[in-house]
Amino acid sequence: MRTIYHHIRKAVLTDGLFLFVLLVPALNGCDFWTDNDEDCEPAPFGCVDVRPTTGQVIIRSTINGKNLQVPIAVFRGDFEKNDLVLRDTLTGSGATYELPVDQYYSVVAEYLQKDGDTVIAIDGDDLSVDTDDYCDKDCYDVDEANIDVRLLFPKK
Numbered sequence: 026m027r028t029i030y031h032h033i034r035k036a037v038l039t040d041g042l043f044l045f046v047l048l049v050p051a052l053n054g055c056d057f058w059t060d061n062d063e064d065c066e067p068a069p070f071g072c073v074d075v076r077p078t079t080g081q082v083i084i085r086s087t088i089n090g091k092n093l094q095v096p097i098a099v100f101r102g103d104f105e106k107n108d109l110v111l112r113d114t115l116t117g118s119g120a121t122y123e124l125p126v127d128q129y130y131s132v133v134a135e136y137l138q139k140d141g142d143t144v145i146a147i148d149g150d151d152l153s154v155d156t157d158d159y160c161d162k163d164c165y166d167v168d169e170a171n172i173d174v175r176l177l178f179p180k181k
Contacts (some may be wrong), residue, residue, distance in 0.1 A: 074164060080124070080170070083119065095136060096115075097135075102130075126152050127153060127154065129149060130151075148174050153167075167177040
């Protein structure tokens with residue numbers, strides 16, 4: 026009799042433990058089985074999961090009857106540090122350059138006036154990378170640099 030009692034007791038304890046292991050997660054909800062936070066979202070379609078190394082620096086300039094060409098100088102950092110990246114002459118109302126990210130760029134544009142005076146326009150912006158964290162991966166987006174060296178008050 027003791028053997029039957031021992032087997033029944035062992036079965037109840039083993040099955041009871043098994044049932045307990047199954048019931049505890051059910052009482053706690055599905056979160057027990059996942060590592061995700063409640064606010065966790067999967068990455069959206071089209072996610073760029075490789076961090077970009079370059080991005081666009083967009084420069085806007087004034088082209089008019091007095092200024093058919095505008096020489097520009099693009100500097101890494103503040104133009105006063107004189108870290109020249111490139112020189113160009115714009116013949117349209119703007120240009121776009123592909124440059125390394127995580128930098129501040131400044132631009133100096135020279136407008137030659139008919140009376141011989143030179144008007145200098147200076148502007149700058151950061152070229153940076155935004156990161157969005159998702160459950161399954163990080164997504165990256167380049168925050169382009171927009172630099173406006175247009176003449177606001179052209180000389181008459």
